Amino acid sequence: MRYEGTIYRPPGERHSYLLQVTVGCSHNACTFCGMYKDKVFHVRDMADILEDIRMAKAYYGDVTRVFLCDGDAIGMETEDLLRILRALYEAFPSLTKVGVYAGPRSTLSKTPEELRALRVAGLTRAYLGVETGSDALLKQIGKGVDASQMLQAGTMLREAGLDLWAMVLLGLAGSGTGLVHARDTAELINRMKPRHLSLLTLVLEPGTKLYADWRQGKFVPCTPEEILREVRYLVANLTVDPLHFTCDHASNYLPLKGTLGEERERFLAALDAALEGKRRIRPENSRRV
Ligand code: SF4
Numbered sequence: 591m592r593y594e595g596t597i598y599r600p601p602g603e604r605h606s607y608l609l610q611v612t613v614g615c616s617h618n619a620c621t622f623c624g625m626y627k628d629k630v631f632h633v634r635d636m637a638d639i640l641e642d643i644r645m646a647k648a649y650y651g652d653v654t655r656v657f658l659c660d661g662d663a664i665g666m667e668t669e670d671l672l673r674i675l676r677a678l679y680e681a682f683p684s685l686t687k688v689g690v691y692a693g694p695r696s697t698l699s700k701t702p703e704e705l706r707a708l709r710v711a712g713l714t715r716a717y718l719g720v721e722t723g724s725d726a727l728l729k730q731i732g733k734g735v736d737a738s739q740m741l742q743a744g745t746m747l748r749e750a751g752l753d754l755w756a757m758v759l760l761g762l763a764g765s766g767t768g769l770v771h772a773r774d775t776a777e778l779i780n781r782m783k784p785r786h787l788s789l790l791t792l793v794l795e796p797g798t799k800l801y802a803d804w805r806q807g808k809f810v811p812c813t814p815e816e817i818l819r820e821v822r823y824l825v826a827n828l829t830v831d832p833l834h835f836t837c838d839h840a841s842n843y844l845p846l847k848g849t850l851g852e853e854r855e856r857f858l859a860a861l862d863a864a865l866e867g868k869r870r871i872r873p874e875n876s877r878r879v
Contacts, residue, residue, distance in 0.1 A: 591642060591645050591646055591649065592610075592638070592642060592645075593608075593610050593659075594610065594613045594629070594634075595613065595614075595626075595628060595629050595660075596625075596628075597610065597659055597660070598625050598659070598660070598661070599657050599659060600657075600689070600691075600717050600755070600757075600788075601788075601836075601839065602689075602755065602786075603655070603657040603689055605654075605655055606653075606655040606656055606657040606687070606689065607646055607650060607653045607655065607656050607657070608656075608657050608659050609639070609642060609643065609646070609656055609657070609658055609659065609674075609678070610634060610639075610642070610659045610660060611633070611634055611639055611658050611659065611663050611666060611671075611674060612631065612632070612633050612634065612659070612660050612661075612662065612663045612665065612666060613629050613630075613631065613632050613633075613634060613660055614626040614629030614630060614631035614632070614660055614661065615629075615631060615660065615661030615662050615693070616631045616661075616662045616665045616693060616695075616696060617661075617662060617693055617695060617733075617734050618631060618661075619732045619734065620719075620721075620731055620732050620733055621730070621731045621732050621798060621799035621800045621803075622731060622759065622762065622792060622794075622795070622798055622799075622800045623795075623798060624795035624796070624797045624798045624801075624879075625661060626660065626661055627797050627798075629660070631662075633666055633667075633670070636670060636673065636674075639674060639677075640674075640677055643674075643677050643678060643681050644681070646681070647681045647682070650682075652682050652683060652684045652685075653682045653684065653685060654682075654684045654685060654686055654687065655685070655686070655687040655688075655689070656678055656682075656685060656687070656688045656689070657688075657689045657690070658671075658674070658688065658689070658690040658691075659691075660691075661691050661693065662691055662692070662693035662696050663690045663691060664690050664691070664692040664693065664696050664697060664700070664708075664716065665693060665695075665696030665699070668700060668704040668707065668708065671708055671711075671713070672707065672708065672711050675688060675708070675711040675712045675713060676711065678712070679711075679712050685712070686714070687714045687715060688712055688713050688714055688715070689713075689714065689715035689716070689717065690713060690715070690716055690717070691716075691717050691719070692716040692717065692718050692743070692747060693719075693734075694718065694719075694733070694734070694735045694739060694740050694743035694744075695734050695735060695739075695743075697716075697718070697743040697746060697747060698735070698739060698742060698743050698746070700746075702746055702749065702750060705746055705747065705750035705752070706750045706751065708750070708752075709750050709751040709752055713752065714752065714753055715752060715753040715754075715755060716747045716752045716753070716754055716755070717755045717757060718740075718743065718744050718747060718754060718755070718756050718757065718784070719733075719757050719759075720740055720744065720756045720757060720758055720775070720778065720779070720782070721733060721757070721758060721759045721762060722758065722759065722762055722763070722771050722774065722775050722778075723737050723740075723771075723774035723775035723776070723777055723778030723779065724737065724763070724770060724771050724774040724775070725737045725774075727762060727763055727771055727774075728740065731762060731800075732799075737774065737778055740778065740782075741778055741781055741782055744756060744782035744784060745781075745782060745783075748782070748783060748784065748785075753785055753786070754782070754783075754784040754785055754786070755784060755785070755786040755787075755788065756779060756782060756784040756786070756787050756788070757787075757788045757789075757790060758775055758779070758787065758788070758789050758790070758824075759790055759791070759792055760789055760790065760791040760792065760812075760817050760820045760821060760842075761791050761792035761811060761812040761816070761817050761820070762792055763812075764809050764810050764811065764812065765810040765811060765812050765813065765816060766810070766816075768812050768816045768817070768819065768820045769819065769820065769823060771820065772819075772820040772823035772824055772827075773823065773827075775824065776823065776824050776827040776828055779824075779828060779830060780827075780828060780829045780830060783830050784830070784833070785833070785834060786833070786834040786835075786836070787828070787830075787833055787834070787835050787836070787850075788836045788837070788839065789821060789824065789835075789836070789837040789839075789842065790839045790841050790842065791817055791839070791841040791842050791843065791877065792811065792812075792841070793841050793877055793878065793879045794811065795879060814843050814871055814874070815865060817843055818843060818844060818861055818864055818865050818871070819865070821837060821844070821846070821861060822858065822861045822862075822865070825846075825850070825854060825857045825858055825861065826854070826858060828850055830850070831850065831851035832849050832850070832851050832852070833849065833850040833851065834849060834850075835847065835848060835849065835850040835853075835857075840876075840877065840878040840879075841877050841878060841879060842872065842877075843864070843871040843872050843877070844860060844861065844864050844869070844871050844872070845872075846860060846861075
């Protein structure tokens with residue numbers, strides 16, 4: 591259990607054993623993201639990864655869940671990922687879930703057969719940073735794919751049998767254009783059909799291009815009201831059913847969590863109350879990445 595640099599994992603993986611198989615993100619170019627700025631992307635040595643699994647076995651005995659770090663670990667060679675999955679399932683008899691961050695470009699570099707082989711070998715969940723369904727905004731933030739490629743990546747993961755968890759970033763379009771971002775995002779998510787969707791809200795991080803743009807007056811952040819309206823648009827217009835919906839990250843103004851098909855009216859009522867000032871929202875200074 592040796593780690594290089596700061597380790598990030600999705601909130602849903604808080605009970606997972608974190609196995610670092612790559613360091614950093616192979617893309618590392620999104621204008622809003624400061625997670626891996628201090629790391630040069632590389633795949634860890636296989637001998638070290640297998641040694642880490644042996645160390646985890648000695649320390650934990652058995653685990654039920656594993657998350658493969660860092661960003662975009664799915665970008666590893668498929669044969670190497672298969673070898674890691676075999677070693678994990680041999681080491682941990684109770685293991686049932688293995689998750690990974692899946693960058694869209696790396697996902698598209700794999701064939702459907704490779705993704706299916708990974709699923710059969712026990713890779714169970716993929717987290718895809720969709721961020722937005724807007725072509726223009728995807729280009730602006732340097733995501734490296736357009737909306738149709740993002741849709742294709744998500745669809746490939748889902749069709750391979752992976753439990754697809756999409757993540758969207760509210761406020762990414764800046765003040766004044768958030769509803770276009772929300773409209774295009776609702777359309778993309780409705781076509782992608784993930785089983786889970788997390789909405790996070792932009793927090794400007796020093797060291798990122800977007801932070802520099804803000805300091806130079808080139809990017810104007812959304813107001814809390816604009817963010818709440820983006821959430822409201824998505825809640826009202828997402829048709830994937832059932833959809834495990836979370837908007838309770840530390841970056842969000844109003845925590846919402848549940849199954850969207852069933853709880854749409856409750857979410858809308860909470861959002862309307864917040865928009866009318868009848869419900870308290872998280873103060874700006876306590877929002878975190
Ligand atoms: S948002 Fe994801 S793909 Fe973009 S730089 Fe950060 S970790 Fe890499």
